[in-house]
Amino acid sequence: MLRYPIIWANISLIFGLCFVNAIFSKDAISFVRTGLFLICFFILYRIRFKTSHLVMGGITIATLYGCFFIQCSCKHTEKRTLDGIFYFEKIFRTPADRIGGLGNAYLEDYAHCNNIYIHIKNRSGLKVAEDKLYRLRGTLYPLRPPWGNPQSFSYYLWARGVRYHLAYAQLTKAGNNPFPSLIQRLRRYFRKSLQAHFRDADKSNTYQAILLGKKELLSEKNLNHFFNTGTMHLFAVSGLHVGVVSTFLFFLFKSLFLPKFFRLFLTLAGVFLYASIVGFSPSTLRASYMVLFVIMMQLCSRPVDGRAAFLNTAFFALAVNPWQIWDVGFQLSYGVVAGILGLGTPSAKRLSTQRNRFMRSCVASLCISVSASLISSLLTIYYWGIWTPWAFLVNLFLIPIASCVVIMGTISFATNLIFPSCLWIINYLSEHVISLLLFCVDVCARLPGSVLKVSCNANVFYTCLFLFFLYALKPHEGHTKLSTRGPTNLKLGATRKTQINIVQNPVVKT
Numbered sequence: 442m443l444r445y446p447i448i449w450a451n452i453s454l455i456f457g458l459c460f461v462n463a464i465f466s467k468d469a470i471s472f473v474r475t476g477l478f479l480i481c482f483f484i485l486y487r488i489r490f491k492t493s494h495l496v497m498g499g500i501t502i503a504t505l506y507g508c509f510f511i512q513c514s515c516k517h518t519e520k521r522t523l524d525g526i527f528y529f530e531k532i533f534r535t536p537a538d539r540i541g542g543l544g545n546a547y548l549e550d551y552a553h554c555n556n557i558y559i560h561i562k563n564r565s566g567l568k569v570a571e572d573k574l575y576r577l578r579g580t581l582y583p584l585r586p587p588w589g590n591p592q593s594f595s596y597y598l599w600a601r602g603v604r605y606h607l608a609y610a611q612l613t614k615a616g617n618n619p620f621p622s623l624i625q626r627l628r629r630y631f632r633k634s635l636q637a638h639f640r641d642a643d644k645s646n647t648y649q650a651i652l653l654g655k656k657e658l659l660s661e662k663n664l665n666h667f668f669n670t671g672t673m674h675l676f677a678v679s680g681l682h683v684g685v686v687s688t689f690l691f692f693l694f695k696s697l698f699l700p701k702f703f704r705l706f707l708t709l710a711g712v713f714l715y716a717s718i719v720g721f722s723p724s725t726l727r728a729s730y731m732v733l734f735v736i737m738m739q740l741c742s743r744p745v746d747g748r749a750a751f752l753n754t755a756f757f758a759l760a761v762n763p764w765q766i767w768d769v770g771f772q773l774s775y776g777v778v779a780g781i782l783g784l785g786t787p788s789a790k791r792l793s794t795q796r797n798r799f800m801r802s803c804v805a806s807l808c809i810s811v812s813a814s815l816i817s818s819l820l821t822i823y824y825w826g827i828w829t830p831w832a833f834l835v836n837l838f839l840i841p842i843a844s845c846v847v848i849m850g851t852i853s854f855a856t857n858l859i860f861p862s863c864l865w866i867i868n869y870l871s872e873h874v875i876s877l878l879l880f881c882v883d884v885c886a887r888l889p890g891s892v893l894k895v896s897c898n899a900n901v902f903y904t905c906l907f908l909f910f911l912y913a914l915k916p917h918e919g920h921t922k923l924s925t926r927g928p929t930n931l932k933l934g935a936t937r938k939t940q941i942n943i944v945q946n947p948v949v950k951t
Contacts, residue, residue: 520582523548523607526615527557527577529569530720534657538563540612543603546577558584558598558606567612572629574617579610587767600723600768628653628718634857635850638865644875651843652850653719654678663879666886671817671832675843678719679774683728685847687712705736715851723758723765724774730754747782751775769824776816783909785812810836816909823902828895835885842878849874 525548533541541560547553561579569575584606587595598606621629635652639645646658656664656676667673674681690711694704712732716725731754738745755775758765765771789805814833822828829835849871857864885891 520580522579523554523581523610524578525554525576527559527575527612528573529571532569532571532657535560537566540567540569542569543601554581554605556601556603556605557581558603559610559612560606560608561610561612565613567614569612572617572621572625574615576613576615577607577610579607581605581607596764596767597769599764600762600771602762624717627714630857631718631854634853634864635868637853637857638868639872641872644872644879647875647879648846648850648871650676651846652678652682654722654725663882666882669829669892670835670839670882670885671814671821671829672835672839672882674773674777674817675839677724677770678722679724679770680728680731680778681840681843682847683712683716683725683732685844686715686851687732689848689851702740705740709733709736723762723768724770727754727758727771727774730757747786751778751782769820773817773820776820777813780812780816780909781809783812784815785809788812806837807833810834819897819902819905819909822895822897823899826894826896828893829891830893831885831888831891835881839878839881839885842874842881845874846871846878 523546525546527544527546529542529544531543533543535541539560540563542558544557544559545553545555546557582605584595584598584604587599632649632653635649636645639648643660643663646655646660647663649655650658654676656673659667659676667675687708690708691704694707697704699707709732712729716729719725731750734750734753735745738750758771785808789808792808793801793804810833814836818828818832849867853864853867853871856867
């Protein structure tokens with residue numbers, strides 16, 4: 442893996458941005474932590490002089506780029522008066538007396554103000570919806586940079602490109618949107634497809650929450666059950682959803698005997714259509730980058746390397762918006778993938794020695810689930826102070842059920858477009874699958890010790906994180922270089938005795 446220069450560039454960019462964070466937050470401990478990790482990294486791989494220059498040059502370039510980007514995005518902006526039409530892109534779950542969410546506004550002077558965070562008092566008991574327009578009058582305040590507290594909600598807002606917040610405003614209904622965009626019409630059509638022919642509103646809301654990432658639609662009971670079992674990631678449209686959709690579309694177009702170029706192109710188009718419908722959240726965009734990279738490698742007839750795809754997508758995501766590196770969602774999504782690639786896959790290869798194919802699959806699934814749960818548990822303990830010990834076992838059978846739900850949702854959307862009269866059959870089956878999902882979550886939430894309150898010190902967290910990366914970036918089988926020393930370095934002038942010994946001992950460790 443270390444042969445690819447882009448790998449070094451990615452690692453340099455990540456640690457360069459860590460230095461930028463330390464510069465702006467004036468935190469010397471961040472310098473020490475990052476420096477210690479780099480020293481351990483250099484010692485572990487015995488980096489040569491030229492390679493170390495490459496890494497340090499990449500860190501310098503990344504630092505300058507990060508400083509320039511963050512200085513441009515942190516320019517002092519003054520408050521401004523807002524009077525126009527507002528519509529929500531995402532609604533947050535808030536108390537009954539508050540309204541919160543992200544949206545865009547059209548002002549009276551025909552200016553367009555994007556990515557506004559609104560959190561105001563709901564004095565009139567107004568119920569907001571994403572497909573409605575609202576008359577908004579208030580004052581926009583610039584959002585302060587989220588320095589100092591790594592668990593601040595401002596990191597989430599800055600990672601999504603939000604620069605203004607609205608705390609005091611008047612919000613009234615303005616009717617339906619008379620000129621919805623194509624994406625808004627597709628989103629509304631997708632939601633109607635997921636709601637049709639459902640007898641239970643709770644199951645319909647769960648169906649929409651999984652496919653569209655609308656956690657606010659869940660009931661309080663289901664929300665607590667999913668949170669206590671460590672399966673809230675099912676409602677964050679990320680690698681699981683995009684991967685299932687891309688795999689389903691690829692095999693669907695392959696069964697239609699389409700040429701390779703057309704089925705890959707249609708798969709990529711379907712993935713980005715789904716990403717645009719759910720709103721191009723950072724997690725969805727990162728997963729779409731991964732699918733784009735894999736499809737480009739297949740079009741170029743190159744072997745797909747999971748680690749290269751993972752680090753390249755991280756590189757492009759951070760190049761577009763370096764603020765994502767401090768977002769909890771970014772750390773969770775890439776941490777889980779890094780755990781699977783660095784711990785799960787190598788462990789599965791070493792432990793899958795059974796001849797039975799079914800047992801090998803079970804051992805591989807268990808290794809992958811445990812490795813993903815270890816990284817996610819480390820982050821949830823540090824940020825939220827809870828630990829779900831049964832998460833690795835719950836995800837073994839809940840993730841396949843959730844994948845079936847995603848496939849059924851994709852079929853529902855396509856069926857409603859082509860054969861609307863057959864939609865009731867798909868949603869009838871989907872309702873039973875969701876019933877099974879809710880039943881399993883309810884049973885797992887009743888297990889003893891499903892949620893434990895655990896606190897984690899920052900030093901312990903970063904130490905565990907650094908040790909994991911030291912192991913995950915270690916070259917495994919298939920990524921190691923051949924040594925230039927030892928019995929494998931044969932020269933033309935080798936003696937006859939040496940040749941005889943090599944013939945008698947053909948198995949030589951490299």
